[in-house]
Each structure stands twice: as C-alpha cells, then as structure tokens.
Amino acid sequence: xxxxxxxxxxxxxxxxxxxxxxxxxxxxxxxxxxxxxxxxxxxxxxxxxxxxxxxxxxxxxxxxxxxxxxxxxxxxxxxxxxxxxxxxxxxxxxxxxxxxxxxxxxxxxxxxxxxxxxxxxxxxxxxxxxxxxxxxxxxxxxxxxxxxxxxxxxxxxxxxxxxxxxxxxxxxxxxxxxxxxxxxxxxxxxxxxxxxxxxxxxxxxxxxxxxxxxxxxxxxxxxxxxxxxxxxxxxxxxxxxxxxxxxxxxxxxxxxxxxxxxxx
Amino acid sequence: xxxxxxxxxxxxxxxxxxxxxxxxxxxxxxxxxxxxxxxxxxxxxxxxxxxxxxxxxxxxxxxxxxxxxxxxxxxxxxxxxxxxxxxxxxxxxxxxxxxxxxxxxxxxxxxxxxxxxxxxxxxxxxxxxxxxxxxxxxxxxxxxxxxxxxxxxxxxxxxxxxxxxxxxxxxxxxxxxxxxxxxxxxxxxxxxxxxxxxxxxxxxxxxxxxxxxxxxxxxxxxxxxxxxxxxxxxxxxxxxxxxxxxxxxxxxxxxxxxxxxxxxxxxxxxxxxxxxxxxxxxxxxxxxxxxxxxxxxxxxxxxxxxxxxxxxxxxxxxxxxxxxxxxxxxxxxxxxxxxxxxxxxxxxxxxxxxxxxxxxxxxxxxxx
Numbered sequence: 001x002x003x004x005x006x007x008x009x010x011x012x013x014x015x016x017x018x019x020x021x022x023x024x025x026x027x028x029x030x031x032x033x034x035x036x037x038x039x040x041x042x043x044x045x046x047x048x049x050x051x052x053x054x055x056x057x058x059x060x061x062x063x064x065x066x067x068x069x070x071x072x073x074x075x076x077x078x079x080x081x082x083x084x085x086x087x088x089x090x091x092x093x094x095x096x097x098x099x100x101x102x103x104x105x106x107x108x109x110x111x112x113x114x115x116x117x118x119x120x121x122x123x124x125x126x127x128x129x130x131x132x133x134x135x136x137x138x139x140x141x142x143x144x145x146x147x148x149x150x151x152x153x154x155x156x157x158x159x160x161x162x163x164x165x166x167x168x169x170x171x172x173x174x175x176x177x178x179x180x181x182x183x184x185x186x187x188x189x190x191x192x193x194x195x196x197x198x199x200x201x202x203x204x205x206x207x208x209x210x211x212x213x214x215x216x217x218x219x220x221x222x223x224x225x226x227x228x229x230x231x232x233x234x235x236x237x238x239x240x241x242x243x244x245x246x247x248x249x250x251x252x253x254x255x256x257x258x259x260x261x262x263x264x
Numbered sequence: 265x266x267x268x269x270x271x272x273x274x275x276x277x278x279x280x281x282x283x284x285x286x287x288x289x290x291x292x293x294x295x296x297x298x299x300x301x302x303x304x305x306x307x308x309x310x311x312x313x314x315x316x317x318x319x320x321x322x323x324x325x326x327x328x329x330x331x332x333x334x335x336x337x338x339x340x341x342x343x344x345x346x347x348x349x350x351x352x353x354x355x356x357x358x359x360x361x362x363x364x365x366x367x368x369x370x371x372x373x374x375x376x377x378x379x380x381x382x383x384x385x386x387x388x389x390x391x392x393x394x395x396x397x398x399x400x401x402x403x404x405x406x407x408x409x410x411x412x413x414x415x416x417x418x419x420x421x422x423x424x425x426x427x428x429x430x431x432x433x434x435x436x437x438x439x440x441x442x443x444x445x446x447x448x449x450x451x452x453x454x455x456x457x458x459x460x461x462x463x464x465x466x467x468x469x470x471x472x473x474x475x476x477x478x479x480x481x482x483x484x485x486x487x488x489x490x491x492x493x494x495x496x497x498x499x500x501x502x503x504x505x506x507x508x509x510x511x512x513x514x515x516x517x518x519x520x521x522x523x524x525x526x527x528x529x530x531x532x533x534x535x536x537x538x539x540x541x542x543x544x545x546x547x548x549x550x551x552x553x554x555x556x557x558x559x560x561x562x563x564x565x566x567x568x569x570x571x572x573x574x575x576x577x578x579x580x581x582x583x584x585x586x587x588x589x590x591x592x593x594x595x596x597x598x599x600x601x602x603x604x605x606x607x608x609x610x611x612x613x614x615x616x617x618x619x620x621x622x623x624x625x626x627x628x629x630x631x632x
Contacts, residue, residue: 159323160356162343164417165373170344174369178360 020236027229045230055231058215061127062196065211069134070192076135077142077191078184082176085150086158100140110137111204118205125207133205134195141194142187145250149183150176182253186246193242196235274299274424274457275320279329282315282481289315291481293329299424302451302458304472306465308504312481313461317427320459322346344373349418350427354434355410357402363389363413364398370421388416392446408439415447419454426451428460432467444470465505469493477501495538497629499549507554507586509597512631515546523628525550528593532569534626547631554586555600556625559609560618570620573597575613578606587611589619 030042049055080099084092102110114133118124123132157179161171177184199213206214216231275297282290290312297303305313318324319331322343330337338346349370357366364385371381389395392412402410411431418426431447432440448471451458462468468475469489477484477492477500484504485497496502502510513527518541523534525548532550542548573589580586583603591597597619601609611617 154354154356154359156352156354156356157358159321159343160350160352161358161369163321163323163346163348163350164370164421165344165347166369167342167344170373174372175358179358181360 020232023229024233024236026226027233029226045226046234048225049227049230049234052227054210055212055215055227058210058212061130061209062212065127065130065134065202066192066195068131069138069195070188072131073135073138073191074142074184074187077139077144077187078146078180080139080143081146081150084147085153099143102136103140107137107198107200111201114201115204124205125209127206127209129205129207130202130209130211133201134198137198137201138191138194141190145183145187145190146180149180153179182249186249189242189246189249193239193246196242197239272299273297274301274334275459276332276335277316277329278332280316280319280326280331281328282312282319282324283327288481290319290326293481293483295476295483295486297457297459300455300457302448302460302471302473303476304460304462304468304474305476305478306462306468307478307484309463310480311478313463313478314429316478317350317429317459317461320346320425321348321350321427347421347423348425348427349421349423350429351411351414351418351431353430355402355414357405357410357413357417359401359403361402362398363394363400363402363405366402366413367416367420369417374421385416385420388420389413392416407435408443411435411439411443415450419450423456425457425459428458430462430464431460433462433464440467447471477504479504494553495536495627496551498632499629502549502551502627502629507598507600509552509554509557511550511552511595513548513550515542515544515548515628518542518544522623525628529571529591529595532626533623534628535623536625536627539628540630542628542630548628549631551627551629552621552625554598557597557599557619557621559587559599559601559611560620561609561611561615562618569623569626570618571597573617573619575611575615575617577613589617591619 027045028041028043030040030044084096084099089095105113110133114129114136115124118129118132123129153176157175158171161175162168166174197213198211199217202211203214203217210218212231212235216228219225220228273296277293277295280290280293281288293312293316305316307313315324319326322338322341322345326339330339332338357363358369361369364382367385367388368381371384376384386395386398389398392415394409394412394416397405397409397413402413405413414431428447432443435443444467447458447460451471458471460468460472472489474486475489475492476486479500485492485501487495492501493506496505496508499510502508511527511529511532513525513532515523516526516531517524521535521539523539523542525532525534527550534550571591573591575587576590577588578585579588580603585601585603585606587599587601587606589597589599599619
C-alpha cells in the first residue's frame, strides 16, 4: 500500500515536472528540433534570444512591471491586512472577502474587464495598464501573507509600544513593520513571481508593450523555435528562485519564533 | 467604601464607568491612589480590575466619570503621552529586538541619544541582575528573566507610576515568591506608585500597602491587607479572602459591643471590635476565620460559641492543614491547623468533635 502510494506521488510529480525538465534539457541542445539522441551541449539558443531586441525589450518590460507590481501590491496588501487586524468595523468580513476575490476570478474575465475599464479611462495599451492589472491580481496574495503574520503577533505588542511612549506612526515604524518584515519580504518575492509569469491579463491590456510571456506566445503562435525552450527555462528558474526565497524567509522567521526556552 | 488614600493623592477615579456594548465592566468606581502607594487591585476574573488598569494606561476610555492625575483630568490623553509604563502579564517584549534594545525602547521614544540610552538601560539590567542577557533575543529567555526585562523596560523611564497586570501569573511557584520579594523591595526603594492587578491574594497581601477588592465591576472593600483579612466588610470579601466560615443568622440582642446571633447551628456571641452597629432583628452573616477555630474531642457543653460537627475531609498545603467538618444541618465548617497540632489530636474521618471560637474572633457583617 505504502509503495503504491509513493509510486502514485512520484507519477504525479513526473507529470508536472517532466515537460519542464524536457524543455530545460533541449534548451541546451544544439539541434534545431527537439529529438533524441541529444546533440552537442550548446548555449546557442540563449545567445539567440539575447540577440533579438524584441525579446530583450519584452524582458525589460516584464522586469519593470514585476518590480513596480511587487512594491505596490505588497504595500497595499500590508495596509489592507493591518486595517483588518487593527480595527473592528461594520462590514469587515465583506471587506476581507472583497480583498481576496481577484485571484478567484478567471484570468480571462479579469483580463477583458481590465481592458474595458482601462480603455474607458484612457490607460489601455500602456505599461501602466499591465502594472495596474497585476497589482489588482497580486495584492490579495500580499494581504494573505501579511494577515497570517499579524495574527501571530502577541496581542499586546502594539499597546506595549504606545505605553512606552511611541505614537501610532512610530509604533508602525518601530514595531509593526519590523515584526512583519519577513512577511513583507516574502510577499514582495511572491507577487514579483506571479507578475513575471502572468500571461492572460497582460495579453489583453499590454497592447504593443508586450511583456515576456506575451512575446513568447506571439512567437510560438507563428513558428516553433528552440529559443522558446531557452526563455521558458530562464523564466522558470527566475520564478522558482523568487518563490523559494519567499519560503526561506518565512520558514526562517518561524524557526526563530520556535526557539526552545533557555532555563535560568 | 474607604476609597481615600492617606498621603498626597496622585491618581483619582471619580464615578468612572466602563461599558463594553451591553456589559458594564466597571460600575461607578471611586478610588484615590496616593503618591508612593503600593496598591493591589484584586478580584476574580471578570471583576473589572484589568479594565481599570487599562483605563489608567489610556488603552480604554471611561464611558462615564473622570480619571485625574495630580488633580487634572487625563481622560483624553493618548497612551503614549501618559508615562505610566505597564508590566504585562505575557511580558509583551519585542521579539525582533535584543534585550538591551527592548529596555532602551522607551528612551528612544524620548529621543535620548544612543550612548546615553544604552548606559541607562545597562544600569537597570545590572540592578535587576540580568546584565549578561543584554544581547540575547527575548524569545530565548525563561519566564523569570523575561519578567525582569519587562520591569527594566518600564522602570528605565523613571516613571511616577508603574502599572503591573498579573505580572507573576505565568511564573513557576518558586519564582513567584522570589519575584514578589524583589518587586516589593524595588517599590520601597524607588518610592514610586505601584498599581498591581492580580487575582491572587497571597501576592496582593505579601506586597501591597493597600488592597482594593473588586467584584462584578464594583469595589467591595479598600484597606490594608490585615484589615481586609481580619475584618471583611461584605460577604463576598469574607468568601474571597482567606479561609472563612460564614454562617447566616439573625441578631437577637444587640447591646453595645456584644451581639447575640441566632443561627441554624444555635446561638453565638460576637464581640469583635470591627463589628458595625447593628439593630436587633437584622439579617447578618457570622464570619469566623478558619485559623481561629479550636477543635476538641470532648463535648464542651455550656461554653458559648460551640458547635458539634463531624470530620468529613482534609487538605493540606505545606505544614498547614485545612480540616472540613459538617455540622448538624449540613453546614460546612473549616478549621486550619498546624500539621503538628493535628497529629496531637489523632482525628479520623467521621469523628464527632466540638468546634469552639471566641466571641472576640467572631465578626458579624450585615447581609446585603
């Protein structure tokens, strides 16, 4: 039974990761067509991507969008989480529910809605529109991470700071933000990773300002090039790094909390 | 109730009331706390003692009445301007700061320079015997160490008033006694006002000059620990403080200084100096402390204030034993004896005995 279960888990992982591994492997293969046996090891496809200005531009745009989205959605998400933590008000459950909704809407619908809304206010087809849409999509993740951290805070910690002469702003700066620092860092990484990968919404709202995933899809739609493998491997590594970083930060902060009590 | 303090008044509650929605946490509180007093506010959980402390710290606002400090109303003053540091039940140390930076936190808010605030913080850590812990993370400290850090963090601000909210409740029994002594000595040495909230009477009695007993949002009695212990004013206090026997009865005769009370267990005479004047016919509670009752195995007829009873159980803490007896009508009576005295008596469960107590040790309090 146990062996069956293990085999089943291994199979599931194989299904998920095999395509990625294949793409990884072929991105370093010199052969134009992905076929076995593997030909010589080469970075030619990476070189090709770098040489093509359309990709470089798309990559640059993706980085800008991811960077700005990460900062904005973490800021807004932390603020929203703090409001929920600190205050009791009418409609609080609704407020939290609304904050969590965006990622639950199918991205296609979110994309169309964003396109319609942004063109109404004359912002569609710019990099701003991608950033705005990604902030909407990413903020709930930041809010969830920060809410979790705030819920671990000793309930009197904030009042203790006030009691020692720190006003509300000072307490925010000297107590709440330092306490939430691991969560803030983790949400910055996660939201950046989500934004880097996001294709559907960006496809609707980016117009001529294509981000990297949009560029890749447009390329694949017309021709099949091993460059796609190179880009895929590269972005996968980048996203994975960000997500792993976020996990490391969160796990590290948990470990510190769980340190055993020293005896006197 | 005796809500006045002897010395110069520092803090005053005047008709303070605190309502949370439909519940009245504190009902019309009048209390004065003098400069340099060590006041313990004591009562069961939910009696309003912590709410009272939080109102002093500015963390709750009274819904009626005013709180004064040095004669000025401080109701609207935000917590960060009150300078009444609080020592929290769970210490509430900042987990991301070292012990030293925790202690220096308040000085930093006062814009004291780094060198100066570290020097002053180290002085307090040294005074409390924990200077070795300065660079430690607070989460690695034991309860007793964390408690000292919390004290240092509050006292480094050189306040006039220190608030303490059940500071010893999370400590081991042997640490509690040690910290009690330390806190009491600290208060005498500094001469600043301590307002100490606890549900534990041995803590309150060991340290405080004045004890405030609260129940259901109201003050029941204010006085020195000895007054409250020997002369409870209400049935609640008699029940809550010490180990008292309480028997209900009606006053038959009430000449000056000497009352005869009729109860289900017979007639008793009370001549306690703390008795209030009571007219014949009044409903009263007769209160006798368990350590003032004598046990004898022979029937002592003719002696006043004697009750026949049967031993039903015993419990002991250290060398003091509490014997539980049952009298004729099922009334429970408790007697506290030294372990030694019990051995001399050679009592067994079910034995019939006579319990006696002196009229002077018999207190009567009017039934509410």
